[in-house]
Amino acid sequence: MYAPPPILDEEVEAMLWRERESAAEGWEEPYDGPLETGPRSESRHKWDVVAMRREELLYKWERATEQIARWQGAQVRLLAEAMDLALEDGTMRDDAPLSVRNVAAELACAVGMADRTIEQRMDDALVMRDRFPQTMSALETGRLSLPHARVVVDAGVRVASPEGRASYEAAVLERAAGLTTGRLRVVATSIAEDYAPSTIAERHAEARVGRRVTLHDVDDGMTELWALLPSVLAHGIHDRLTRIARSVKDAAVGTVGAFGAFGEGEDAPDSHAGTIGLDAHDPDDRTMDQLRADAMCDLVLTGHPTIAGVDRSGGEGIDALQAIVQLTVPFQTLVGDDGPAPVLTGRAPIDPESARRLLGAATLWDRVLTDPVSGDVLAVDRRFPTEAQRRHLRARDEHCRFPGCRMPVWRSDIDHTIDHQHGGPTEHTNLAHLCRRHHTLKHHTPWQVEQHSGGVLAWTSPLGRRYIDRPPPGLRFVARE
Structure with a gap:
C-alpha cells in the first residue's frame, strides 16, 4: 500500500534545498579526453544558477513581447471595426463625423483615455487593416511590434497603388527582423521611394514652400522656437x-x-x-x-x-568648425539622369538638386562601388589622397555597428573586431565603427563579435544568443525584380 511522503518542517526543507544547491555547484562534466600533463584548465559547473535565471528571464521577455504584440494587433482590429460601425451608422444618419466622435468617446471613457486619441487610433487602425494587410498579419501573429508596424504604415502611405503597397510591404517585412524602429524607418522610407507616384524632387519642391520658423509661448517665461x-x-x-x-x-x-x-x-x-x-x-x-x-x-x-x-x-x-552632412548619391542621379533618390545617411531620401549642390561644394567625396544584387559595398576610392580604409568603413558602416545603435561614424571609434594585440589585422574585413558605449561593452563584458564577409557582424550575448548586424547599404540598395 502506497504511503504519502512525510511533510517536513519548512526550515528543514530549506536547509536540505541549500545543501542540494551546494552539491550541484560542485558537479563537474565528465572528461573523456587524453590525460593532461600541464596545468589543468578550470572545470565548468553543470549548475549555473545565475545563467539559468537570466536565460529564463530572456525567454519570458521574448514571450511577453510577442504576446503584447498579439494583443495590440487585437486592439487595432477592434478599433478598425469600431470605425466601420461608426461610418456605417453615420452614413445612414448623414453625419459620419459626429458618429465617429460618438463611438470614440464611448471607447475612450471605458478605458480612461482621451477621445481625440481614440479617434486618431481608429483612423490609423482602419488604414493598417485595409491598406497594409501583411503588416496587420505580422502584428497579430506577434512577429512585429505595434511601433514597428506603425513605421511600416507611415512610410508606405505615399504608395498609391494596391500592387505597389503589397510589393513595398513584402520588401520591408523581409528586412524588418532585428531592426529597431529607427533603423526600420530609414529602410522603409528608402524602399517606399521606389513605389511612390512622384519623385522626391517633385515632392521636395512642394514641401519646401512650407518652410517656416514659428514661436509658441510656454510656461515660466519660456518659448519654443520651431523650424521646418x-x-x-x-x-x-x-x-x-x-x-x-x-x-x-x-x-x-x-x-x-x-x-x-x-x-x-x-x-x-x-x-x-x-x-x-x-x-x-x-x-x-x-x-x-x-x-x-x-x-x-x-x-x-x-x-x-x-x-x-x-x-x-x-x-x-x-x-x-564645419557641419558634417553625409550623403549617398547614385551616379546616374549625380550626373542629372533620372535615378534612385539620394539618401541623407542614416535618415531618409532627399531631393537630387540639394545633393548635387552639396557635392559640388564638397572638398572631399567618396565613390562607393556596390554589388548590383546584394547592395554590399565592394570598393571605395577618392580623387584626393586619404586613408582608404577609413573611407571604406565610413561608407560601409554609416553608424555604430552594435545592433540598434545609430551613433554616426564621425562620433564613433574604429575598432579591431579581433584585437590588434591578439594578431587581428588592420584591414576593413577586421574593422568596424563602434560608439564609445558599445566599444566599452565589447572589451569589458562577455559580449563577443565576429565579422563575416560583406561587413556583417555577428554579436554573441553573454547567454549565447546571436544577433546579426548588416551594413545599412545592403538593406536599401537591393535590385528590384
Missing part, C-alpha cells in the same frame, strides 16, 4: 551646434582640441576652437542640450558662438 527646414540644412545645423557644444564641454575639462570625442583620425580645428567662450579652468555643468541651445542663440544673434569669444578673439576659431 530641408533635411540637409536641419541636420547640418544640429551637427554644427553639437560640435560647438562639444568643443566647449571639452575645454571645460581641459581636453585638447574640439573633436576629441568624435572618433579617431579627425584633425583638430583651429587652436581657439577648443576654448571658445570659456576659460579652460572654469567649471561648466551645462548639458549638451543646454550648450546647443546657448550656441544657437549666440550664433543667430551675434554671428559668433559665444559673446566671450567675440570679445576675446573675434570668434575666428569657430570658422574651423
Whole structure:
C-alpha cells in the first residue's frame, strides 16, 4: 500500500534545498579526453544558477513581447471595426463625423483615455487593416511590434497603388527582423521611394514652400522656437551646434582640441576652437542640450558662438568648425539622369538638386562601388589622397555597428573586431565603427563579435544568443525584380 511522503518542517526543507544547491555547484562534466600533463584548465559547473535565471528571464521577455504584440494587433482590429460601425451608422444618419466622435468617446471613457486619441487610433487602425494587410498579419501573429508596424504604415502611405503597397510591404517585412524602429524607418522610407507616384524632387519642391520658423509661448517665461527646414540644412545645423557644444564641454575639462570625442583620425580645428567662450579652468555643468541651445542663440544673434569669444578673439576659431552632412548619391542621379533618390545617411531620401549642390561644394567625396544584387559595398576610392580604409568603413558602416545603435561614424571609434594585440589585422574585413558605449561593452563584458564577409557582424550575448548586424547599404540598395 502506497504511503504519502512525510511533510517536513519548512526550515528543514530549506536547509536540505541549500545543501542540494551546494552539491550541484560542485558537479563537474565528465572528461573523456587524453590525460593532461600541464596545468589543468578550470572545470565548468553543470549548475549555473545565475545563467539559468537570466536565460529564463530572456525567454519570458521574448514571450511577453510577442504576446503584447498579439494583443495590440487585437486592439487595432477592434478599433478598425469600431470605425466601420461608426461610418456605417453615420452614413445612414448623414453625419459620419459626429458618429465617429460618438463611438470614440464611448471607447475612450471605458478605458480612461482621451477621445481625440481614440479617434486618431481608429483612423490609423482602419488604414493598417485595409491598406497594409501583411503588416496587420505580422502584428497579430506577434512577429512585429505595434511601433514597428506603425513605421511600416507611415512610410508606405505615399504608395498609391494596391500592387505597389503589397510589393513595398513584402520588401520591408523581409528586412524588418532585428531592426529597431529607427533603423526600420530609414529602410522603409528608402524602399517606399521606389513605389511612390512622384519623385522626391517633385515632392521636395512642394514641401519646401512650407518652410517656416514659428514661436509658441510656454510656461515660466519660456518659448519654443520651431523650424521646418530641408533635411540637409536641419541636420547640418544640429551637427554644427553639437560640435560647438562639444568643443566647449571639452575645454571645460581641459581636453585638447574640439573633436576629441568624435572618433579617431579627425584633425583638430583651429587652436581657439577648443576654448571658445570659456576659460579652460572654469567649471561648466551645462548639458549638451543646454550648450546647443546657448550656441544657437549666440550664433543667430551675434554671428559668433559665444559673446566671450567675440570679445576675446573675434570668434575666428569657430570658422574651423564645419557641419558634417553625409550623403549617398547614385551616379546616374549625380550626373542629372533620372535615378534612385539620394539618401541623407542614416535618415531618409532627399531631393537630387540639394545633393548635387552639396557635392559640388564638397572638398572631399567618396565613390562607393556596390554589388548590383546584394547592395554590399565592394570598393571605395577618392580623387584626393586619404586613408582608404577609413573611407571604406565610413561608407560601409554609416553608424555604430552594435545592433540598434545609430551613433554616426564621425562620433564613433574604429575598432579591431579581433584585437590588434591578439594578431587581428588592420584591414576593413577586421574593422568596424563602434560608439564609445558599445566599444566599452565589447572589451569589458562577455559580449563577443565576429565579422563575416560583406561587413556583417555577428554579436554573441553573454547567454549565447546571436544577433546579426548588416551594413545599412545592403538593406536599401537591393535590385528590384
